[in-house]
Amino acid sequence: MRPLLTTLAASSSLLWASSASACPACAGRDDGGAVLLVAYAAMVMAPFVAAYIVVRVIKRMTTAEAA
Secondary structure, three states: OHHHHHHHHHHHHHHOHHHHHOOOOOOOOOOOHHHHHHHHHHHHHHHHHHHHHHHHHHHHHHHHHHO
């Protein structure tokens, strides 16, 4: 059931590509310049930064438990 739901969600996002690709920084803008580039970079890097923080916290907790 889960693969079917995933496939349907992916298909529906492809049908509405314009709304799926719009982000808060560029929706309705003709040009963004350097600010748009920084906004894109921040949106791309955010999950990696969050994952790094979570990994560091988990490692610190396991080290504290082992001591």
